[in-house]
Amino acid sequence: MNTDQAFTLLKEAGITDNIETFKRWLREGRIKATGFTVDDKALMRFMKEQTKLDKDEVIRQLKIKIKAKDEExxxxxxxxxxxxxxxxxxxxxxxxxxxxxxxxxxxxxxxxxxxxxxxxxxxxxxxxxxxxxxxxxxxxxxxxxxxxxxxxxxxxSISKKADEKEIFTAFKELLKIAHPDHGGNEKIFHYIKQEYDQFRNWTNR
Incomplete structure (x- = not known):
């Protein structure tokens, strides 16, 4: 097959869609070709190798991801x-x-x-x-x-049993006798009056 057919086959196989990469493989002899003619068997071997390499790479990448997940x-x-x-x-x-x-x-x-x-x-x-x-x-x-x-x-000087009323009566009689108007002594009258007032205040407490 010619180089165009070989490149189309590589594209369909998902190996590469870059024409420059395809040309480099031709120059390096990884894909054997004479002029514009590519060796069919050599191309098939190359495609198998690439497919195997791709699978190995996928497995390697998966292992890396698994390891990263395990660490996580x-x-x-x-x-x-x-x-x-x-x-x-x-x-x-x-x-x-x-x-x-x-x-x-x-x-x-x-x-x-x-x-x-x-x-x-x-x-x-x-x-x-x-x-x-x-x-x-x-x-x-x-x-x-x-x-x-x-x-x-x-x-x-009255009975020890005399109540307040009897004491008032006794005071009034003494005041009447001691009053100066009735011939009594003024000083004695004032003294009795003070005692009387004291008793009256005490009874009104």
Whole structure:
């Protein structure tokens, strides 16, 4: 076959579609030809060799890709293992923190209960003190009142059982007797008047 037919055959076989490459193969003798005539058998052998070389190259490229994928998968697996370890560590740390928080919460709960008990006890003590204080005030007032009445009775020289009304009556009689208009002494009148005013103010408290 001629060179044009040989080049067309190579193109159809997918070996090359570059005319310059075809001419270089002719010059190098890789495709045997005499003038414009190509040796059919030699061309077939060349095409088989090229096809075999192409297959070997495809296999080599596939192996390279497979190796790259294997390395990528290995990297992903290592990353996954590392991530898993980190997640486990974080999980364990979280569990520890939860445990500590649980202990702290229980401790705070106990402290809260104790504080509530203390507050109740303090409140009860305060109530008792208030009651005691009010009782003391009442007792003191009663004692003071008894003492004041006794003092006025003694000054007026009247019965120890005399009530406030009887004490008022005794004061008025003394004031009437001691009044200067009735021949009484002015100084004594003022003294009795002061005692009377003091008793009146005390009864109006």
């Amino acid at each position: 998968i290995k990297g992903i697996e290592e990353l996954h293992a590392s991530s898993t370890r980190i997640l486990i560590q974080q999980r364990d740390k979280l569990y520890n923190e939860i445990g500590l928080l649980q202990i702290e919460r229980n401790h705070l709960k106990k402290e809260t209960i104790n504080l509530l008990k203390e507050n109740i006890e303090l409140r009860d003590e305060l109530i008792a003190l208030k009651e005691k204080f009010h009782k003391g005030e009442k007792d003191g007032d009663a004692t003071h009142s008894t003492s004041m009445l006794s003092d006025f009775r003694q000054k007026l």
